[in-house]
Amino acid sequence: MCGRFDQNDIARRYIAAFGWADAAYNSQAQPTYNAAPGTYRPVIHMQDGQPAVDDLHWGYRAAWAAEKLPVCVNARLEKITNNYWRKLLKTGRAVVPANGWYEWTGEKGKRQPWHIHRKDREPLFMLALANFGPFKEHKAESGFVLVTADAEGGMVDIHDRRPVVLNAADAATWLDPDISTEQAEMLARQMALPADAFEWYKVSPEVNYAGRDGAHLIEPLPEPEPHDE
Template identity: 40%
Template sequence: MCGRFSQSQTREDYLSYLADEAERNIPYDPEPIARYNVAPGTRVLLLSERDEKLHVDPVHWGYAPAWWDKTPLINARVETAATSRMFKPLWQHGRAIVFADGWFEWKKDGEKKQPYFIHRADGKPIFMAAIGSTPFERGDDAEGFLIVTTAADKGLIDIHDRRPLVLSPEAARTWMRQDIGGTILEDLVVQGAVAADKFAWYQVTRAVGNVRKQGSDLINPI
């Protein structure tokens, strides 16, 4: 699953992997985002395509349609999202990308849980597939978005049995296109996914469990 991640670099650090400036409708911002502990229930910079250009909008992380009377969901399984009653409309019309440095996962260590930070071994940003309720630019907390997850494999399964669906930059760009669907998307989530052996992970401070903590030390190895 994915319940916490880091989004700390500048917008340009992430966007430069996806599209040149002519393909974006995003103001230049040289300031680092500096969110080292992004949690559900907060607004997150979400990348999507409108009118064939990329846009960034602050969108609520969590999804609960009007008929849902339980806690908002934060993840959607890739295996069922395209066909489920709840997620099918989002899969068809609300595909987006969450850019990040990496994500946190907790593993039981005796009586406590030890957090790990998982990132690309080559240091490049990660692009997590997301689906959400459009229009993303409306700016309220109605519904929101979810991060798409897939089954963990290889060494990652030692940390958790689920992980975010992380796409290559090329696949991430295609994922956001609004003129594709069906088998193209089915093939994309398989062929465009970043393989488990491209990731590395290490233990980090348990302070990351406190959502008020936001310092860069949260992603330092211990």
């Protein structure tokens, strides 16, 4: 899964890395090292056939499901063609740019966060499903979820799920409204960056607290000093 991510650059620089020079910017969100569910974050998508960047609520629940289902922040790749997600797969494909994401190890109360990022430190383009437009009852009616897949045995045994990350060209194809839902799902399966494209290290437990921010959150913790036998 992905419960926090590091989106510490401005939207325009992410878009430059994405290769879009003519996107419509509707984003006012500030960079953050600790993006949490329930906040509004810049999302890349196609709007009326044109590239656009909008701030969208991280978390989605269909309006009809208000009394039946919880708000989701992730959608499993294996299920994005089911009845609940299929409409968004057809009309709401999106990309969330970031520098990394966080996962945790350890017992409850002693959770150790890890920062996961590309080895080459290029931006991540994480696949998302989104519902754009105004909401009626709850802001999660107009929100996004990150698409996650099996972590191929676990990334340093941190977690068994991870966001689906594509390179910029494949992520742009994901957004193409002319490809079918079947093609989009196959693209996500076949072109996701493999586990060996990433690296990770432990970071401050301060990440555990939503609202905490700052560059110090992504600094690696020092390795413990070796003890003599």
